[in-house]
Amino acid sequence: MTDDKIRALGLMSGGLDSTLAANLMQNLGIEVLGLHFSTGFCVADRHRLLGNSNNRDKPYRNDALHAGAQLEVPVEIIDIKDRYLPEVVLHPKHGYGSGMNPCIDCRIFMLQRAKEILQERGYDFVFTGEVLGQRPMSQRRPPMQAIEIEAGLEGLLLRPLSAQVLPATIPEERGWVDRSKLFGIVGRGRHKQMQLADEFGLTDYPQPAGGCCFLPDENYARKLRDLLTHNGPDVDPDDMMLLKVGRHFRLGDEVKVIVGRHESENDFLERFRDGRGSVWLDAFSSPLTLIEGSPSAADLEFACRITARYSAGRTEAEVPVRWRLDGQEGQLVVRPLSEDRQLDEIRI
Amino acid sequence: MNSKRGSGSLRGYVHGILDPARLVELVDHCDVVVEARGTFCPEPVIRMQNAAALMSPGQVAMVVADDAGIEIDLPAWCISTRNEYLGVLREERFLRAFIRRAPARTADQD
Numbered sequence: 326m327t328d329d330k331i332r333a334l335g336l337m338s339g340g341l342d343s344t345l346a347a348n349l350m351q352n353l354g355i356e357v358l359g360l361h362f363s364t365g366f367c368v369a370d371r372h373r374l375l376g377n378s379n380n381r382d383k384p385y386r387n388d389a390l391h392a393g394a395q396l397e398v399p400v401e402i403i404d405i406k407d408r409y410l411p412e413v414v415l416h417p418k419h420g421y422g423s424g425m426n427p428c429i430d431c432r433i434f435m436l437q438r439a440k441e442i443l444q445e446r447g448y449d450f451v452f453t454g455e456v457l458g459q460r461p462m463s464q465r466r467p468p469m470q471a472i473e474i475e476a477g478l479e480g481l482l483l484r485p486l487s488a489q490v491l492p493a494t495i496p497e498e499r500g501w502v503d504r505s506k507l508f509g510i511v512g513r514g515r516h517k518q519m520q521l522a523d524e525f526g527l528t529d530y531p532q533p534a535g536g537c538c539f540l541p542d543e544n545y546a547r548k549l550r551d552l553l554t555h556n557g558p559d560v561d562p563d564d565m566m567l568l569k570v571g572r573h574f575r576l577g578d579e580v581k582v583i584v585g586r587h588e589s590e591n592d593f594l595e596r597f598r599d600g601r602g603s604v605w606l607d608a609f610s611s612p613l614t615l616i617e618g619s620p621s622a623a624d625l626e627f628a629c630r631i632t633a634r635y636s637a638g639r640t641e642a643e644v645p646v647r648w649r650l651d652g653q654e655g656q657l658v659v660r661p662l663s664e665d666r667q668l669d670e671i672r673i
Numbered sequence: 674m675n676s677k678r679g680s681g682s683l684r685g686y687v688h689g690i691l692d693p694a695r696l697v698e699l700v701d702h703c704d705v706v707v708e709a710r711g712t713f714c715p716e717p718v719i720r721m722q723n724a725a726a727l728m729s730p731g732q733v734a735m736v737v738a739d740d741a742g743i744e745i746d747l748p749a750w751c752i753s754t755r756n757e758y759l760g761v762l763r764e765e766r767f768l769r770a771f772i773r774r775a776p777a778r779t780a781d782q783d
């Protein structure tokens with residue numbers, strides 16, 4: 326590492342755009358440190374939770390680490406989970422997008438942290454893989470500018486993929502990076518990025534399917550709102566984790582059930598069984614259902630009927646359902662719930 | 674500006690540089706144990722990263738985890754950070770992955 330080398334911090338999600346941006350910086354002779362922020366709301370984490378349980382030979386990878394390895398760029402994971410929920414998700418100054426996604430505040434928060442690292446460790450500027458016009462909330466011109474200013478990175482935030490259609494930054498003005506070698510990509514299309522990936526020899530990158538974060542997802546947002554409404558803002562990390570899997574039904578103000586949708590979700594729920602009630606069938610293949618809170622006898626019976634509804638015994642007149650609660654175990658013979666309307670009313 | 678990279682998948686890097694017999698010897702002789710059982714991606718790597726920051730060059734860490742993904746994430750992390758991935762031992766319910774802290778980088782290495 327020579328002293329006069331320009332050093333930049335890149336926000337790296339592991340997606341194609343941030344990987345291309347890092348690759349481009351490297352090609353221009355910049356020493357790059359990738360920062361990957363772990364918010365606790367990452368969709369890939371869910372794949373890992375589930376893929377983990379029953380398929381050891383094909384685990385899901387962390388795309389940011391993988392991108393770092395591909396480029397031989399060091400990637401540091403910055404754990405922001407503790408502050409992210411209370412400071413960003415619950416109180417976004419700039420509001421939410423389609424779900425509970427506070428994208429503008431989220432970018433500001435991450436970039437503020439990047440700025441702290443820049444100052445602590447003597448980096449020269451920060452770059453991201455953002456593309457002008459690609460996302461409706463945070464990647465339009467006015468919010469992009471506001472994000473830069475609020476993060477305290479005015480002039481020091483380079484978006485190399487769209488740089489040529491944005492005002493010149495300090496790294497360009499000072500000749501640290503050659504503006505003519507940057508790009509002017511605009512919009513949601515992926516064509517130019519794929520062409521660049523090909524040119525850079527990047528063949529193994531994640532497809533931009535479904536997004537990387539749970540918060541814009543309306544179904545997830547509903548479950549999160551429900552949890553916050555009933556448990557308050559000091560939510561347990563395990564409860565947050567459980568939002569990522571299963572069908573959720575609210576039986577009462579303090580009672581919720583989570584029904585596994587398939588074997589890997591059941592395996593996953595199994596890990597959270599301690600300290601929670603649970604319901605399952607021995608006589609038929611069935612989901613594992615977890616019960617949160619202190620159910621009444623009627624709640625327990627209803628949880629058994631729901632579980633029976635999703636079991637292979639759903640068409641039987643009655644089925645025996647096992648339950649475990651507060652250190653006790655028992656069995657109830659119940660009619661599987663037959664009316665989906667009843668479920669829809671309590672589905673979170 | 675084109676810097677073509679190998680197109681090989683990183684799944685090919687998961688083996689590590691030591692054979693299992695050497696890894697077994699390291700179980701009781703590693704310098705640092707990073708306990709990450711019950712945690713999921715990216716927590717095991719975060720714990721390894723935090724431990725690495727306190728390790729001296731050449732020291733060996735053993736990460737104990739039940740998130741099978743560490744078998745591809747730790748090698749990737751090692752390549753990106755230039756630490757050495759020594760390999761993994763699979764126990765019935767968890768994994769032990771071994772990492773050797775890289776020597777400090779010098780000016781000539783960059």
Ligand code: SF4
Nearest residue numbers: 426427428431538540
């Ligand atoms: S989608 Fe999620 S991670 Fe991405 S900017 Fe929005 S809130 Fe942040």
